[in-house]
Structure formats: C-alpha cells, structure tokens
Amino acid sequence: MAMASWKAYLGSSIGKKKLVGLTGLALSLFTLTHMAGNLLMFVSADAYNLYSHTLVSNPAIYLAEAGLVAFFLIHVILTVQLTMDNRAARPAGYQHAAHGVKKTSFAAKTAILSGSLLLAFVVLHLQTFKFGTVYTTTVDGVEMRDIYTLVVEKFREPGYVAWYLLSLVLLGMHLSHGFKASFQSLGLFASNHPTLAKLGWAFAIIVAGGFITQPLAVYFFGLGG
Amino acid sequence: MTTSKQMTLKLKVWRQKNAKDQGRFVDYTVEGVNQAASFLEMLDVLNEQLIRKGEEPVAFDHDCREGICGSCAMMINGCAHGDMPRTTACQLHLRHFNDGDTIVIEPWRARAFPIIKDLVVDRSAFDRIISAGGYVSTNVGNAPEANSIPVPQQDAEAAMDAAACIGCGACVAQCKNASAMLFVSAKVSQMAHLPQGQPERARRARNMVAQMDKEKFGACSNTGACEAACPKGIKLTNIALLNRELARAQVKS
Ligand code: HEM
Ligand code: FES
Numbered sequence: 001m002a003m004a005s006w007k008a009y010l011g012s013s014i015g016k017k018k019l020v021g022l023t024g025l026a027l028s029l030f031t032l033t034h035m036a037g038n039l040l041m042f043v044s045a046d047a048y049n050l051y052s053h054t055l056v057s058n059p060a061i062y063l064a065e066a067g068l069v070a071f072f073l074i075h076v077i078l079t080v081q082l083t084m085d086n087r088a089a090r091p092a093g094y095q096h097a098a099h100g101v102k103k104t105s106f107a108a109k110t111a112i113l114s115g116s117l118l119l120a121f122v123v124l125h126l127q128t129f130k131f132g133t134v135y136t137t138t139v140d141g142v143e144m145r146d147i148y149t150l151v152v153e154k155f156r157e158p159g160y161v162a163w164y165l166l167s168l169v170l171l172g173m174h175l176s177h178g179f180k181a182s183f184q185s186l187g188l189f190a191s192n193h194p195t196l197a198k199l200g201w202a203f204a205i206i207v208a209g210g211f212i213t214q215p216l217a218v219y220f221f222g223l224g225g
Numbered sequence: 226m227t228t229s230k231q232m233t234l235k236l237k238v239w240r241q242k243n244a245k246d247q248g249r250f251v252d253y254t255v256e257g258v259n260q261a262a263s264f265l266e267m268l269d270v271l272n273e274q275l276i277r278k279g280e281e282p283v284a285f286d287h288d289c290r291e292g293i294c295g296s297c298a299m300m301i302n303g304c305a306h307g308d309m310p311r312t313t314a315c316q317l318h319l320r321h322f323n324d325g326d327t328i329v330i331e332p333w334r335a336r337a338f339p340i341i342k343d344l345v346v347d348r349s350a351f352d353r354i355i356s357a358g359g360y361v362s363t364n365v366g367n368a369p370e371a372n373s374i375p376v377p378q379q380d381a382e383a384a385m386d387a388a389a390c391i392g393c394g395a396c397v398a399q400c401k402n403a404s405a406m407l408f409v410s411a412k413v414s415q416m417a418h419l420p421q422g423q424p425e426r427a428r429r430a431r432n433m434v435a436q437m438d439k440e441k442f443g444a445c446s447n448t449g450a451c452e453a454a455c456p457k458g459i460k461l462t463n464i465a466l467l468n469r470e471l472a473r474a475q476v477k478s
Binding site: 002005006008009012013014015016017018082085086087088089090091092093094095096097098099100101102103104105108109111177180181183184185186187188189190191192 | 237239250300302303304305308310329331334335336337399401402403404434435437438441442443444445446447448449450452453454460461462464465466467468469470471472475478
C-alpha cells in the first residue's frame with residue numbers, strides 16, 4: 001500500500017518534476033562547487049593538483065561519484081520522458097508564435113537541446129580529463145596526478161576551446177531557466193519571484209562565466225606558461 | 226478619443242467543420258469595423274458578412290462578454306485572448322490593433338481540448354478534474370453566522386485570488402506543454418487556504434492531479450507563460466503550492 005502510493009506519487013507528472021527539480025538543483029550546486037574548485041588554476045598548478053588529489057584520495061569520493069551519476073541519469077531519463085509526453089500533449093501546434101509577455105523564454109523552450117548537448121559534453125569531458133592522459137608531479141613530497149598540465153594542454157587547442165565555450169554557454173542557458181524553475185518544482189517559491197529570478201540569472205552567469213575564465217586565460221593570456 | 230474611427234482588418238481564421246475534419250486557415254477581410262468594438266463584436270461583423278453571402282459563420286464560444294464567464298477562448302496572433310495582459314478576448318478592443326493589420330485566429334490547441342468546430346474546443350476535461358475533487362462535500366445547510374469560522378485575512382485573500390479563475394483554459398493554450406497546472410493549482414489552492422477545505426485536503430490534491438494526468442495534459446516546465454496569459458492574473462505561487470500539497474498528501478498518507 002505505502003509502496004504503491006509512492007509509485008503513484010513519483011510516477012505522476014508532479015512527482016516526476018519533483019525528481020527533476022531535485023536532481024537539477026543538486027547538479028546545479030555541483031557545477032557551482034566544481035567551478036569554484038577550478039578557479040584554483042589561478043592560484044598555482046600545485047594548489048590545483050593538490051585540490052584534485054585531495055578529492056580523489058578521499059574514499060567518500062566513490063559514494064559522491066555514484067550519487068552524481070545516479071542523479072544525472074535520473075535527470076536525463078525523466079526529462080526525456082517528460083519532453084516526449086509534453087510534446088504529445090499538443091499534437092498540432094500553432095501557426096502564429098506568441099509574442100510579448102505571453103511568450104515562453106528561449107532557454108525554457110530549448111532545455112532538451114541544451115541538456116542533450118550537456119550530456120555529450122559530460123561524457124567527452126570525463127573521457128578527456130578523468131580518463132585522459134596521466135601526467136604526474138610531486139607536491140610537498142607527495143607524488144600525484146598532474147591534472148593541471150593536461151588541462152593547459154587541452155585549453156591550448158582552438159577546437160577544444162571552442163567546444164568548451166559552446167558547452168558552457170549552453171550550461172549557462174540551461175541554468176538561467178533551470179535554477180529558478182527547480183524551486184517551483186520543489187514547491188518552495190514561484191519561479192518568477194523577483195528575487196529568485198534575479199538569483200537564477202546571477203547563478204547561471206557566475207557558474208558559466210567562472211568556468212569560461214580558465215580556457216580564456218590559457219588560450220589568450222598564456223596561463224600555464 | 227477617436228472612438229468613431231473605422232478600420233479594415235485582414236483575418237486568417239481556423240475553419241474546421243467538425244472534430245473529424247482536417248481544418249485549414251481561411252483569409253477574410255473585415256471592412257469598416259469601429260475601433261471601439263470588441264474583438265468578438267468584430268467577429269460578429271465578420272459572421273454577418275458570411276451569412277449574407279450564404280456562407281457558414283465562424284463558430285466561437287462566448288457568453289457574458291464581460292470577462293467573467295470564461296467562455297470566450299481563442300489564440301490571437303499566438304497569444305491566448307490576444308497579447309494584452311489580464312484581458313479576455315471579449316474584453317479586448319480593436320483600438321489595440323492598427324488599420325490594415327493581419328490577425329491570425331486559432332483555437333486552443335491541446336490533446337485534452339479536442340476541437341469541436343472552428344474555434345470551439347471541448348473543455349470538459351476541466352469539468353472532470355473538478356468532479357474529481359474540486360468541491361467540499363459536506364452539506365453546509367444555511368449560511369453560518371459570519372464570524373463563527375474565523376479565516377486569517379491573508380488566507381482569505383489568497384483563497385479569493387485563486388477563486389478568480391474562470392476556467393477559460395488560456396493557461397493550457399499558452400503553455401508549451403499544454404499543461405493544466407495553473408488551473409488545477411488554483412482550484413486546489415482556493416480550498417487549501419480555507420477551513421472548509423481541510424478535511425478533504427489531501428484526497429482532493431491527489432485525485433485532481435490524477436485526473437489531470439489522465440486527461441493527458443502536459444507537465445509543468447515552470448515557464449510562467451500560463452500566468453502571463455491568465456486573464457484573471459492567477460499566480461504561479463499556486464503551482465508552487467500544488468507541488469507542496471501533493472507532497473504533503475503523500476507524506477501524510
Ligand atoms: C550539468 C548538468 C545539468 C544541470 C545542472 C541541470 C539542471 C536542471 C535544472 C535545475 C532544471 C529545472 C528543473 C525543474 O524545472 O524543476 C532542469 C530542467 C531540465 N533539464 Fe537539466 N540539468 C543538467 C543536465 C541535463 C541533461 C544532460 C539533460 C538531457 C536530457 C537535461 C534536460 C533537461 C530538461 C529537458 C529540462 C526541462 C524539464 C521540463 O521542461 O520540465 N538536463 N535541468
Ligand atoms: S465571454 Fe465571458 S469571459 Fe469572455
């Protein structure tokens with residue numbers, strides 16, 4: 001009985017969106033901490049490598065990684081499913097597009113596209129860095145992976161930088177709608193609450209902007225020697 | 226005020242004989258219509274022209290023509306009830322258009338609102354959602370003593386704001402997902418705020434949402450297009466509340 005009612009709840013349109021909002025918000029907060037960590041590139045190569053080494057040598061990392069993968073998969077599966085259901089709910093579209101205040105934002109309309117590109121980005125990103133070339137370095141007498149050198153190497157390739165910038169602009173777009181939206185799905189605030197709407201934009205710009213500073217610094221301003 | 230100004234409008238109107246007909250846009254020109262006329266009066270003028278020519282008039286829903294019944298329903302240039310905020314089609318006036326404008330008029334489009342004829346759609350899905358729980362099932366008898374059930378002023382205001390919903394379906398029509406969340410949330414919210422709504426609170430939220438899903442409306446993408454399109458200014462805060470109500474119903478069960 002209890003199990004069946006939870007299944008009905010989480011299977012309802014509202015229940016699914018609760019999970020999408022929850023996983024989306026958790027992933028958003030993850031992108032913020034990831035971005036903040038990356039800023040250590042501006043402190044020094046050692047600081048950056050040490051941060052990375054500290055993270056991966058903590059046994060709790062496996063739990064955190066498993067959680068992230070699970071949240072990511074739940075988010076993807078449910079949003080793909082919802083997008084299909086939502087499109088089926090309007091089999092014939094309108095001839096004339098909406099305009100003015102009754103228009104839907106571009107970011108909200110294209111969340112499945114920005115999301116799908118993010119999915120591709122994340123897969124390639126893990127391949128490039130997490131499972132990429134292993135250089136080593138020694139910091140304070142401890143031998144560790146030199147992820148800094150690999151990042152600098154990649155950020156010197158114009159094609160890679162272009163792809164990275166595109167992906168981060170799309171992340172910013174996804175967040176510009178998604179961050180505030182998740183609060184409404186969670187039942188906390190209306191997504192158009194004036195403060196939340198401003199915070200949503202600030203969050204998107206800070207996260208995407210923060211990630212973009214490193215490739216720009218490496219490619220155009222010679223960061224990393 | 227130049228209320229007597231005449232104007233000519235070019236219309237592209239969706240014509241569909243019945244639910245099975247494929248339907249198509251037909252171009253019309255309405256000449257010499259008064260700028261002070263309402264949008265529906267302009268369609269009346271068009272229909273008189275059509276009747277004189279022996280053609281079938283354009284079918285559209287209307288009743289009160291004063292913005293309170295929720296009958297009128299049409300997309301005007303891609304906007305539910307036209308692009309004016311907090312306005313029903315019957316309260317939209319031609320002074321907001323320019324002489325010579327082309328206006329595209331389409332029915333509400335949603336799988337849950339099948340087209341009956343031309344601009345008329347079947348909105349009985351809303352009635353079935355209300356039947357699933359949008360009521361208080363106690364026999365209330367005579368009106369009680371006014372102050373015997375105290376309601377905090379804020380709650381009374383929130384309930385009244387939600388109760389302003391006229392059930393026209395503009396929220397569904399404007400939403401990219403044809404979602405009925407704003408409608409359902411207004412109906413749930415109106416009673417969740419009042420003492421009379423408490424005994425059936427959890428069951429109401431659950432049953433109305435189940436019926437909403439059964440009618441195959443889309444899910445909420447939190448875009449806010451519904452609030453913008455709502456002629457009565459029903460707020461997104463109601464949707465946040467419905468999301469809370471269903472969680473509350475689940476935890477309490
Ligand atoms: C870094 C990764 C991601 C983050 C931080 C993120 C964040 C979010 C957030 C916060 C929302 C708002 C949820 C809501 O309306 O309650 C959202 C919605 C959405 N996400 Fe993501 N997302 C990510 C990846 C993806 C991926 C890989 C997809 C691929 C399919 C995707 C597809 C969507 C879609 C389609 C929506 C809109 C759902 C709707 O319209 O109801 N997202 N995302
Ligand atoms: S006809 Fe009643 S609201 Fe427009």
